[in-house]
Amino acid sequence: MIVALKELSVRGDFRTTMELLTHSKRMAERPDATLAVVCGAVTKAYPASNACWKEYKRVLENGQVPGRDVLKTVFGVDFIYKSTRYSCAA
Incomplete structure (x- = not known):
């Protein structure tokens, strides 16, 4: 995303967050493994539900x-x- 933002050219009299995102060296932190597993299980179970x-x-309408x-x-x-297989019941 940062490479794409660096290649982006914006012209005009409006402010953007491009400079903030490209100049700050902030990196997104990975969530706790337990939280990631719970969110993954819910995300995969929702379509089935x-x-x-x-x-x-x-069936009821019929x-x-x-x-x-x-x-x-x-x-x-x-x-x-993260190379670990999880089996969950959600």
Whole structure:
């Protein structure tokens, strides 16, 4: 991002944050590993939860009884963070 900002040319009478971002030597800190794992698990489980919720509403709108697979509230999530494999239930 810093390289892209250095190559960016802005002309006009308005202020930008480009100089602040390119001249300050601030680097983003990595979050705590536990926080990263929890956020990763939630981020991966959300689409599965959303899909079940949509299917649940679709089945109810058709006047049917939802099956057990649609009523899930816990989703298994597997992913790798910093060369470590995590298996979570979110």
